[in-house]
Amino acid sequence: MMCSTLCSAHYQSGVLSLGADVLPEYKLQAPRIDKFTILHYSPFKAVWDWLILLLVIYTAILTPYSAAFLLNDQEEQRRRECGYSCSPLNVVDLMVDIMFIIDILINFRTTYVNHNEEVVSHPTKIAIHYFKGWFLIDMVAAIPFDLLIFGSGSDETTTLIGLLKTARLLRLVRVARKLDRYSEYGAAVLMLLMCIFALIAHWLACIWYAIGNVEKPYLEHKIGWLDNLALSIGKRYNYSDPTSGPSIKDKYVTALYFTFSSLTSVGFGNVSPNTNSEKIFSICVMLIGSLMYASIFGNVSAIIQRLYSGTARYHAQMLRVKEFIRFHQIPNPLRQRLEEYFQHSWTYTNGIDMNTVGLRKQLA
Numbered sequence: 063m064m065c066s067t068l069c070s071a072h073y074q075s076g077v078l079s080l081g082a083d084v085l086p087e088y089k090l091q092a093p094r095i096d097k098f099t100i101l102h103y104s105p106f107k108a109v110w111d112w113l114i115l116l117l118v119i120y121t122a123i124l125t126p127y128s129a130a131f132l133l134n135d136q137e138e139q140r141r142r143e144c145g146y147s148c149s150p151l152n153v154v155d156l157m158v159d160i161m162f163i164i165d166i167l168i169n170f171r172t173t174y175v176n177h178n179e180e181v182v183s184h185p186t187k188i189a190i191h192y193f194k195g196w197f198l199i200d201m202v203a204a205i206p207f208d209l210l211i212f213g214s215g216s217d218e219t220t221t222l223i224g225l226l227k228t229a230r231l232l233r234l235v236r237v238a239r240k241l242d243r244y245s246e247y248g249a250a251v252l253m254l255l256m257c258i259f260a261l262i263a264h265w266l267a268c269i270w271y272a273i274g275n276v277e278k279p280y281l282e283h284k285i286g287w288l289d290n291l292a293l294s295i296g297k298r299y300n301y302s303d304p305t306s307g308p309s310i311k312d313k314y315v316t317a318l319y320f321t322f323s324s325l326t327s328v329g330f331g332n333v334s335p336n337t338n339s340e341k342i343f344s345i346c347v348m349l350i351g352s353l354m355y356a357s358i359f360g361n362v363s364a365i366i367q368r369l370y371s372g373t374a375r376y377h378a379q380m381l382r383v384k385e386f387i388r389f390h391q392i393p394n395p396l397r398q399r400l401e402e403y404f405q406h407s408w409t410y411t412n413g414i415d416m417n418t419v420g421l422r423k424q425l426a
Contacts, residue, residue, distance in 0.1 A: 099183050100172045107172060114165050117158050118237050121203075121230045122261060124151070129227055130268035130275075131310050162204035162233075169200065199232045252365055255358050262354065263325055266347055267317035273339050285336040291316055325351035376408055 100107055128151070169192050173183045182188060207227045274288040278299075281289075292298045292307050300306035308316075320333040324347045335344040383404050387397045 096183055096185060098171055099185070099188075100168060101181075102173050102175070107168075110165070110168065114161070114233075115237060117161055118230075118233045120154075121158060122234055123264060124155075125227050125230050126265050126268040127314070128155075130272045131314060156206065159204060159206040162200070162230075166197070166200050166204060169196070196236060199235065203230045203233045205229070251361060255361055259325070259354060259358060262350070263318065263321045266321040266325070266350070267314065270321060270340075270343060270347075271313055271317045273343055277337055277339060281337070287316075287320075287333060287336065287340060288313070290336070291333070321347060324348055325354060379408070380404065 132151075170189055171185070172188065173181050174188065174191055176182050182191070207229075270287075274286050278284075278286050278288055284299075288308070289299065291312065295308060295312060297308045297312070298306070316333055323330055323333075324344060335341045380401075383400060386392075387400060392400065
């Protein structure tokens with residue numbers, strides 16, 4: 063009992079002091095950095111990374127939606143003609159582009175850890191390391207394509223620039239790598255999987271609308287899903303009036319409903335593909351849905367098993383204690399003390415054997 067108390071006290075003091083056995087070696091040494099160089103583990107860099115993460119999430123949601131739904135909308139085109147002051151979304155997009163450009167400059171002055179676990183703070187080495195790594199992706203994602211939209215009135219140019227704006231989504235690759243550090247937390251992984259599922263459904267809804275919108279003027283028989291939607295809600299298209307037909311809200315909600323129903327099941331038929339392009343896309347959505355179903359449910363079962371693994375180990379150990387008591391016919395007062403001691407030690411150590419983590423060697 064005394065040994066376990068000393069072991070636990072020594073362990074807690076080692077963790078609270080954050081000694082050499084807990085922190086990486088480069089964090090214990092005072093790094094020699096040049097002027098205007100930022101440590102990659104500094105509080106400023108941590109806050110900045112979270113800010114960039116929020117901007118990337120905003121970009122992942124708004125960029126496909128803007129490229130599919132807003133670029134060809136007549137009202138949105140009129141807003142673009144009068145400049146940034148008419149559209150708050152354009153102002154936000156410009157600010158996001160500026161923040162991404164500032165992030166590139168900050169990355170040129172941020173230290174990194176080399177293969178020898180040493181902090182590299184030399185500006186030239188940092189620049190070379192960044193050029194070989196994420197510079198190209200960050201540069202493409204930071205190009206302000208919105209500035210190219212103004213003054214270009216053709217639909218082809220507008221559509222091309224809208225597709226180029228989706229290059230911002232390349233920053234999601236960096237975000238995915240940074241989120242790996244939270245893979246040990248079951249609740250965080252479950253929430254992340256649900257967000258990824260919703261984000262993919264959002265992207266597919268934008269593609270689903272883009273297919274119907276591109277095909278609509280060329281269909282001899284109005285059988286596309288947009289025409290069926292206009293007929294079902296009583297907002298028919300009048301091709302002499304570009305503003306006629308369902309609103310953007312109606313089209314987006316219907317497209318999102320179709321992708322969610324196709325990803326989670328085979329759909330309900332009230333929004334159905336009719337043209338060949340729509341059917342081919344629906345097949346792809348069902349394939350993606352089956353893969354996501356297997357991935358998410360596989361991870362959910364592993365997460366639940368991990369959450370209850372500690373409880374299963376506790377009951378297994380408690381069963382062994384009771385078998386030991388029954389085999390040796392230990393009387394009631396001592397039996398109760400043994401069970402209480404086991405419960406107390408499990409609550410204190412969570413079933414971890416202190417000797418197996420090297421604490422005996424530290425005390426010696």
